[in-house]
Amino acid sequence: MLDNVRVVLVNTSHPGNIGGAARAMKNMGVSQLVLVDPRRFPDQQASARAAGADDILQNARVVATLEEALADCVLVLGTSARDRRIPWPVVDPREAADKVLDQLAELPDCQVALVFGREDAGLTSEELQRCQFHVHIPSNPDFSSLNLGAAVQVLSYELRMQSLQRQGQPTSKQKVETANSQNEMPVTGDEMEQYFVHLQQVLVEIDFLDPQQPRHLMPRLRRLYGRMGINRMEMNILRGILTQTQKAIGMKSAGERRR
Template sequence: MLQNIRVVLVNTSHPGNIGGAARAMKNMGLSQLVLVQPEDFPSGEAVARASGATDVLDAALVVDTLEEALTGCSVVLGTSARDRRIPWPLLDPRECASTSLEHLEQGGQVALVFGREYAGLTNEELQRCHFHVHIPSDPEFGSLNLAAAVQVLTYEVRMAWLAQQGQPTKMAKLETTAMLNSQLVTVEELEAYFRHLEQTLIAIRFLDPEKPRHLMARLRRLYGRCAISRLEMNILRGILTETQKVVDGAACKKGEE
């Protein structure tokens, strides 16, 4: 589906920005790059900034007009950082992503259009877009680098696509995965841990058995809120065991004195 989104860069002046945009696209799973009258392309600087996304650059289509770049598209979204005299449907990056996916689901082609580094898109060019997209950056320093703007929009598109596909947006660490897949402790194992914990707390004089003040009840409630795996229980029991060894060693040393 994402292969039906094309990123259109209009009259880009710095080839490094083309390479940076290509890298941003490939990071997010997009591959269609269209360049409208770039000032310097092909370029070694573009290749250097692409950092491995040279396949996107090699497949880039170079055209003379925005009309050519938009051929076959069913929806066009143009980025704009300035207020315009003529009101136009305005979207933020997240709305841009959801709108793009709606059209992709219907089998359409989507174009994300980015203007010149120094001036953006002209009013005439923006009027060829169905929607305008504004990235709500800090108004005190609102000018984004071209490749950064491409990254923002393509990131939102990917996040929306992952959610639509029911795919995770976070990569679980191996340790976390192992923990989730391990067997949970039984009631008997948890009770054994509480006995061990109580003994250790008494040994380090954190718990006074004459004046317990509901400490163990509070700890039971705390652990009761957690789904403790056997791996985690082994860690907890190991901590208690090593703590007791330190306490016993200190007692023996004191006795020798």
């Protein structure tokens, strides 16, 4: 899905940031990296920070101009930290991801680019005018400039999140298999009632609950346990504790009798 998305880094000064960007991309399943006139590349610092995303660095395309990097792209989004004199369509990272995915849904074979500027100065006005949309990461206005790798991370993350959601894939690792197992099935209302009967009985036996003056103890415990969403295995544990409590009272007295 994200094979046709390229990350374009313009005039990057610190090779470590190229490595950080590569790692962030690979973490999120984005693989195409294009470097426009990087200060230092290849470089050991890039490889070190890539931490295993060396394939992204090895396959990175190095070009001289932004024009070359964007030549075959139908949609270009550029990151921008600052307000610009000329108003431009500005989107947040989530909207940016949606723009990209809409484009790819419409035209699966097209190429899309996300452009990131220099560490110190971002993209020039001219470069930003090459982009259909400006992406603004909604940062703290008093400290708005993200590390380059962090900015690539945020946009790649949104691409993956929105992409997984569109495919109907879980974004949090839901444990489908375990939930299918009997142990993870939620208990029924009946089973909950049986638990409360058992619990009340034990509370009376340990003299915690006075049946003549129940106060609001059982309703409170009902509210507490009711909101837990107890599964079968957990219910077995809870019932086991009650049964064992009853045995402990009995066993203790039996032990005492033997003396």
